Amino acid sequence: MADTGILESLLRLVDKVDGGIDSQVVASSLGVDHQVVVGAVKSVQALGEVIEAEQRSSKHWELTGEGQEIAEQGSHEARVFKAIPEEGLSQSQLMKLPSGKVGFSKAMSNKWIHLDKGHEGGPRVFRMVESIEDAVRKKLQQVQMGHSSQLEEKEKNELKKRKLLTEVTVKSYWITKGSNFSTIITKQETELTPEMIASGSWKEKKFKPYNFDAMGVAPDSGHLHPLMKVRTQFRQIFLEMGFTEMPTNNFIESSFWNFDSLSQPQQHPARDQHDTFFLSDPAVAHDFPQDYLERVKKVHSEGGYGSQGYKYDWKIEEAQKNILRTHTTAVSARMLYKLAQQEEFTPVKYFSIDRVFRNETLDATHLAEFHQIEGVVADYGLTLGDLMGVLHQFFTKLGLNKWVEVGNSGVFRPEMLLPMGLPEGVSVIAWGLSLERPTMIKYGINNIRELVGHKVNLQMVYDSPVCRLDS
Structure with missing residues (x-):
């Protein structure tokens, strides 16, 4: 069973709201991991009809590790553009930069830069525009702030294709009060002992209902190899x-x-x-x-x-x-x-x-x-x-x-x-x-x-x- 303190905190939050509360909101309110709240929900459900929990799923967009880096430092193509001085930069030097290979092709397709293959001393890269707008970074920052709905699906898919965004499915529970709701956790007994029978204390105890549908422990047995x-x-x-x-x-x-x-x-x-x-x-x-x-x-x-x-x-x-x-x-x-x-x-x-x-x-x-x-x-x-x-x-x-x-x-x-x-x-x-x-x-x-x-x-x-x- 989950910690009693977590269980009672969960029940107090459910008691305060009308119509129910999402387990993600509970986790945020209590400052604990969502899986801890899921465990608490299951523990309370085992006590009887204290609460009702309906599983729900939702999808949202999250930045990948590379996406977070770009949101902070700028896209690869923007970094390549900024690395090119007014007199240009040799292609070999540009390719040695951390963002060189990816950023070069993207900046070329955006027509921010051009390559002079016939330049004296070897191929050299020059700027084609005075300034740029790093749209990729702005879009990722929007997602980071929770405004992914402001982006079009095409834009999201393009960022996903570049492995900067990922769509995450989140499963949570919608928790409402049950017919026996209470904010106090009463421990249910799982065994009827001889001492309870002799003293008569079993009459005042609450017993956990026996689950006849529960699966038993699978017996150990041999297994045939597929061959x-x-x-x-x-x-x-x-x-x-x-x-x-x-x-x-x-x-x-x-x-x-x-x-x-x-x-x-x-x-x-x-x-x-x-x-x-x-x-x-x-x-x-x-x-x-x-x-x-x-x-x-x-x-x-x-x-x-x-x-x-x-x-x-x-x-x-x-x-x-x-x-x-x-x-x-x-x-x-x-x-x-x-x-x-x-x-x-x-x-x-x-x-x-x-x-x-x-x-x-x-x-x-x-x-x-x-x-x-x-x-x-x-x-x-x-x-x-x-x-x-x-x-x-x-x-x-x-x-x-x-x-x-x-x-x-x-x-x-x-x-x-x-x-x-x-x-x-x-x-x-x-x-x-x-x-x-x-x-x-x-x-x-x-x-x-x-x-x-x-x-x-x-x-x-x-x-x-x-x-x-x-x-």
Whole structure:
């Protein structure tokens, strides 16, 4: 509760006037800050119907810091004019003055001064008139004295554009007497104690009414990061479309499954250290299905399954190198190989959403660690039309009803699928996109480092509502 002295002073002022009084006038009369009076109003309101307070708002013009300086010392253009002697002043000297740059252009447009570019010794500035009237200073002084209504709106807006004036909205309360008005503050009890009951003193006490509409203290609870909220939405869409989630808990992957099994040649630049994180311990992997490895080696070095291959000396040492996986397609390759080992092929729909790692330069749109969303469908006779149909359904559920580029998609080549042991005629369609980019779009985040990493404002996590992708 506010200080009792302030409360009673407020009530005495209300008692003296008929029809009510503005809280700004109360603050001025008592010589206190307006917020102190606002606190006092709220405290008195809590006592019951002692007063009534209606919130009002009004606008008025105030001088900015620069505006106050000009009201005292004159406008920049006037100061420039006064600084120029009868014989003129070199432009370079004029520009060194505190008001030189701003004042020069304004004084030129007012035709108070002119610039002689051909003057001997360099460009020189001369006066064009004998005397000037500093209208800007006069207008600001009018506002300072509370006569802003004497200025036209155009004049005010011009001064506002120069950042000399600002329009301020003031919220205040119109205070009138309530049905239980009194100038004496009687403390209301908030608890009924055993002592009051035993002595009977509760009968003479005034109790503060219980507010059943008051909000309780919000219980402490966990909060989902926006990235995890959008991840849940994507996962739900995949599950609604009948997809099965792939196990993606192996962040460390061999170059064989990450690159070679996907028909990426060993000399590809994406396999260099400036794009990929290589492990030093354990540096290499040893456990591979040998028959499959030999078929992949042959396709790379000699060709096969309709492919000419890359015609190079494929090395097991390159395939053995352990890395942090650069995409979850390495998991898709493992799952498709596992599918090919079944006695009888069955159509499948797989998806995954998990972290991948690339040796990227960190900036507003790139991280070294991010999430990849991937969908894979394997069945007989799938075509590009099937891919477009699945994508249309997928992105329609996201609320995208027109074709826009948000990721990559395509059909896996036979020279990747047939060495795994998948039957001829089986096609695999797939698509992928990042998780971070849709989340940034949804939450209006322009810098990815504000979404993920040590620069994240945790308040953003607490404040973000449960995400709904509009449909």
